[in-house]
Amino acid sequence: MIAKSSIFLPQGRTALAILVMAAAAVCSADDRNPFANDPKAAKAGEYEFRINCALCHGLGAHGGGRGPDLTRAQKKHTHNDAEMFQVISNGIPGTVMPANGTNGQGVGMTDEEIWQIITYIRSVEMKAPAKPVGNAEHGKQLFYGEANCSLCHTVAGKGGRVGPELTAVGGSRTREAIIDSVRNPSRRLAWGLTEATKEFPQEYETVTVVTGDGTEIKGVALNEDNFSVQMMDASEQIYLLDKDKLRSFKKSRESMMPVYSPNLLSDKDLDDIVAYLISVGAK
Ligand code: HEC
Numbered sequence: 001m002i003a004k005s006s007i008f009l010p011q012g013r014t015a016l017a018i019l020v021m022a023a024a025a026v027c028s029a030d031d032r033n034p035f036a037n038d039p040k041a042a043k044a045g046e047y048e049f050r051i052n053c054a055l056c057h058g059l060g061a062h063g064g065g066r067g068p069d070l071t072r073a074q075k076k077h078t079h080n081d082a083e084m085f086q087v088i089s090n091g092i093p094g095t096v097m098p099a100n101g102t103n104g105q106g107v108g109m110t111d112e113e114i115w116q117i118i119t120y121i122r123s124v125e126m127k128a129p130a131k132p133v134g135n136a137e138h139g140k141q142l143f144y145g146e147a148n149c150s151l152c153h154t155v156a157g158k159g160g161r162v163g164p165e166l167t168a169v170g171g172s173r174t175r176e177a178i179i180d181s182v183r184n185p186s187r188r189l190a191w192g193l194t195e196a197t198k199e200f201p202q203e204y205e206t207v208t209v210v211t212g213d214g215t216e217i218k219g220v221a222l223n224e225d226n227f228s229v230q231m232m233d234a235s236e237q238i239y240l241l242d243k244d245k246l247r248s249f250k251k252s253r254e255s256m257m258p259v260y261s262p263n264l265l266s267d268k269d270l271d272d273i274v275a276y277l278i279s280v281g282a283k
């Protein structure tokens, strides 16, 4: 009898105890990096980083298509080692930054390994904020004015909807990646909104259809399944169309976004626009 109850009752308690212990471990561990400035730990951390983080944050932590440059002296979410430990352990909700152990790496990293990674990041980090490139104020004027970006993009609640919202792009992608998106929009199409029902967000592919009455519509795909497609055209009209009623249906990986070549938008003006996006995204 006693043995039986000790199987049932304490199970809940064990789980609770593990939770409490884990919380305690995090609390005590997050104060100070036990490996601060230890070159051996930085080396081990670099190895861990390559396996777990470089996919998004790039080799050398310089940022990649999917994650910000972590060598920036000034960070957005993490102002000290303790906060960085929390971010790496728990991820950043609402972004693709994953919690430890949820990225297909099995059980995830130990506290020790997380501290080693932090030691590595600190070792490659710039000591002072980089001199800002570009004039954000002028970039804002261009974004909403001459360069026409706001026709298709919303930043901080203002602008169009044909392209993805760009409020956070300056905090989650590198300067180089944003510049590449403007110079070569089709090279890497942005991800659309993630819907709760979908495992992966849809890419911003371009769809051209001819309806039953012969009207041609071109727009971005918002959603698609075997039978229907939902799309938005350049004037933000949304269509939900049955595929079997269409005369033709074509999808292409040529972005709806025009290519902004240097004679259309100079390098300097693009630097200003990117400076604007980074100033918004860093908040
Ligand atoms: C699937 C892509 C992805 C992976 C894998 C990933 N990250 Fe991130 N990480 C991001 C994104 C995106 C952000 C920025 C979130 C935002 O602000 O929009 C981020 C943010 C961060 C930040 C906060 C930066 C700041 O400015 O405060 C740190 C630190 C960080 N990641 C460390 C790591 C480490 C260490 C690993 C590996 C253990 C890792 N990340 C793995 C995508 C990723």
Ligand code: HEC
Pocket: 143, 147, 148, 149, 150, 151, 152, 153, 162, 163, 164, 166, 169, 178, 181, 182, 185, 186, 188, 189, 190, 191, 204, 220, 234, 255, 256, 257, 258, 260, 265, 273
């Ligand atoms: C005619 C509409 C249109 C205009 C004008 C336009 N864009 Fe885009 N943009 C899009 C669409 C659609 C996408 C998604 C497909 C892609 O990635 O190219 C996009 C994607 C992007 C991305 C990638 C976003 C991500 O999350 O990866 C950036 C950055 C961007 N645009 C910046 C700009 C800037 C800066 C300007 C002005 C200089 C601009 N766009 C003008 C339609 C437009």
